[in-house]
Amino acid sequence: MKLLPANPTKKAPVMIVRAAIKSHTTADEKKFLNKIGTYGENIYFTKEEYIVKYMEAAEKRSNWGDIDKGEVLAHCHDLIAQETEES
Secondary structure (H helix, E strand, O other): OOOOOOOOOOOOOOOOOOOOOOOOEHHHHHHHHHHOOOOOOOOOOOHHHHHHHHHHHHOOOOOOOEOOHHHHHHHHHHHHHHHHHHO
């Protein structure tokens, strides 16, 4: 196979970043958290453990978009309290 040299006169296409049609919201994130650890074929942790792992990962998240981080993390604490009461 013969490799051809890159064409130095041809510019790479410019990527255009477009706005999302619908941004993920706080309500969407809370709905996701309500179901975390309750679906799928491979559930390795309890719901509480998944929520704790989510909270650990949330500290590394830099772009929350339209999501209210404080409200979501408060919801995580509420869910953990519910799980503790139920067990």
